[in-house]
Amino acid sequence: MDKVMIRMRMSAHDAHYGGNLVDGARMLGLFGDVATELLIRHDGDEGLFVAYDMVEFTAPVYAGDYIEAVGEIIHVGNSSRKMKFEARKVIVPRPDINDSACDFLDEPIVVARAEGTCVVTKDKKRK
DSSP states (O other): EEEEOOOOOOTTTTTGGOOOOEOOHHHHHHHHHHHHHHHHHHSSOEEEEEEEEEEEOOSSTTOOOOEEEEEEEEEEESEEEEEEEEEEEEEEEEEOOTTTTEEEEOOOOOOOOEEEEEEEOTOOOOO
């Protein structure tokens, strides 16, 4: 199956809590975008995300972090598509050096994992 990856920088707008901490729901939003692309590639339709079976938040995300969200379809039913996702922190700001310094991490930090199910109804499948 195809894998899809998107990379986004978390902004001050994404920070929801003190200390510029980003809400975990933002990672779920990224997973939803990845799922949409997977469904378009697989079925020619955006489909619908119907359920998360498992969600884990494993490390904090802050404004300024670059997050790479990846996903893949792991099972195809008649209309359902089971998927798994992982979000990784790949770049971090370094305000201790200066206000624009950042480091690319040699080893990405996994910040979230999830599995879920999407559906593309038979009348909307084009592939």
